[in-house]
Amino acid sequence: MEEQAQAEKPWWRWLILFLISMVLFGSYYVYDAVTPINDYIQQSMNIDNSQYGLLFTLYSLPNLFFLVVVAGVLLDRLGIKKAGILYAGLCVLGSLVTSVAADKSFVWMLVGRGIFGFGSEAAILVVNKVIARWFRGKELSLAFGLNITVCRMGTFLAMGTSAMIRNSLGSWTWSVWAGTAVMFVTFLLFLVYLAVDKKGASAGEDSEEQVGMIKILKEVRNFGPSFWLVSLLCVTFYSAMFPFLSHAPRMLQKQFAMSATQAGWYTAMASGSTMIFTPIFGFLVDKFGKRGTLMLLGSLLLFPAHLLLGSTNIHPAVPFIILGVSFSLVPAALWPAVPILVKENYLGTAYGMIGWIQNAGLTLFPWLAGIVVDRNGYFPMQIMFASLGFVGLISALILLRTDKRLGTGLQLPSKEAQA
Numbered sequence: 315m316e317e318q319a320q321a322e323k324p325w326w327r328w329l330i331l332f333l334i335s336m337v338l339f340g341s342y343y344v345y346d347a348v349t350p351i352n353d354y355i356q357q358s359m360n361i362d363n364s365q366y367g368l369l370f371t372l373y374s375l376p377n378l379f380f381l382v383v384v385a386g387v388l389l390d391r392l393g394i395k396k397a398g399i400l401y402a403g404l405c406v407l408g409s410l411v412t413s414v415a416a417d418k419s420f421v422w423m424l425v426g427r428g429i430f431g432f433g434s435e436a437a438i439l440v441v442n443k444v445i446a447r448w449f450r451g452k453e454l455s456l457a458f459g460l461n462i463t464v465c466r467m468g469t470f471l472a473m474g475t476s477a478m479i480r481n482s483l484g485s486w487t488w489s490v491w492a493g494t495a496v497m498f499v500t501f502l503l504f505l506v507y508l509a510v511d512k513k514g515a516s517a518g519e520d521s522e523e524q525v526g527m528i529k530i531l532k533e534v535r536n537f538g539p540s541f542w543l544v545s546l547l548c549v550t551f552y553s554a555m556f557p558f559l560s561h562a563p564r565m566l567q568k569q570f571a572m573s574a575t576q577a578g579w580y581t582a583m584a585s586g587s588t589m590i591f592t593p594i595f596g597f598l599v600d601k602f603g604k605r606g607t608l609m610l611l612g613s614l615l616l617f618p619a620h621l622l623l624g625s626t627n628i629h630p631a632v633p634f635i636i637l638g639v640s641f642s643l644v645p646a647a648l649w650p651a652v653p654i655l656v657k658e659n660y661l662g663t664a665y666g667m668i669g670w671i672q673n674a675g676l677t678l679f680p681w682l683a684g685i686v687v688d689r690n691g692y693f694p695m696q697i698m699f700a701s702l703g704f705v706g707l708i709s710a711l712i713l714l715r716t717d718k719r720l721g722t723g724l725q726l727p728s729k730e731a732q733a
Contacts, residue, residue: 315354316538353486377432382669383667397440399505404436445457445461456597458646459599549672557683580634583635
């Protein structure tokens with residue numbers, strides 16, 4: 315009774331949000347900890363840009379083989395507690411393997427990134443389902459926005475401190491180990507969440523709420539065209555963001571003569587601004603709707619951001635701030651759109667399917683961007699990323715027309731859309 319009374323208090327769901335979001339804070343820190351020390355890694359391990367890009371390709375590669383879809387189905391089958399411990403535990407294991415292999419074996423670093431990537435993408439499904447459970451029909455978009463703020467804080471700190479740690483301690487491997495330490499601490503915070511949300515974390519385990527796996531897989535066929543358009547927009551948008559950010563610090567060092575620390579902080583601008591704007595846009599989406607419109611505007615902003623960096627001598631702070639606004643608009647509208655389009659029992663599977671499609675792009679483009687840079691320089695890379703923004707823009711336009719035709723509710727305020 316006491317737990318139920320606490321759960322009815324508004325502050326309780328915000329505590330849940332903080333605890334569950336910290337898991338992704340750790341995973342985002344680990345993902346980006348290698349980015350500002352790119353040049354040190356390449357020199358130390360005698361690799362080129364395309365090989366460096368494999369650190370991000372191998373992160374996404376396991377999920378390309380439908381593992382993230384399987385993770386979503388298992389989440390719907392096993393429940394948040396069992397699946398969450400498994401996936402967050404894999405994040406710690408993968409990060410540990412990467413740290414042990416750093417400066418010793420590039421192959422084993424890639425293996426560690428693969429283990430970490432599967433665990434991290436699967437953990438995102440758990441976090442999304444917890445947020446949808448606690449905030450459906452309430453402040454759903456704001457909650458997703460705040461979750462993204464916590465995630466981006468992990469990226470921001472990794473971008474800003476990774477090179478500083480290397481410079482202070484004399485070896486880039488300490489920057490990788492710092493990520494492992496952060497990931498372990500956030501795993502412990504996930505265990506705290508499980509202790510706090512005993513009923514919610516165990517919901518669906520060994521009960522009538524559990525959905526059969528065959529039924530779950532059949533339900534995928536019933537996901538409407540709006541869901542698939544959101545998935546297409548997701549893969550094009552994130553393929554134009556994350557692979558670019560993984561190469562950006564070295565680009566700034568080469569084109570603007572910045573130090574590794576300076577380049578890391580400038581790259582962090584794209585994530586830093588999202589910590590401010592994403593919750594604001596999430597609040598506005600809850601109140602006024604217009605998810606499709608925000609996704610369209612966010613995709614449109616990719617054009618000037620990438621082209622300004624690739625074709626002008628304008629100060630890099632300007633395009634990175636534009637990227638930050640774009641990076642706030644699309645996620646604030648995209649992720650809260652899924653619970654509007656899909657039933658709660660199938661949210662794990664739905665997010666897993668989007669994750670699989672997203673990881674197809676995140677597997678290809680970090681490696682492809684490295685090849686383009688090695689052969690032709692950074693300007694063609696920027697053209698490639700701007701082109702992805704164009705595809706996302708077309709997807710958003712079609713999504714708006716589809717929503718208007720089918721009345722899926724993407725443009726409605728949260729309470730009306732989820733009614």
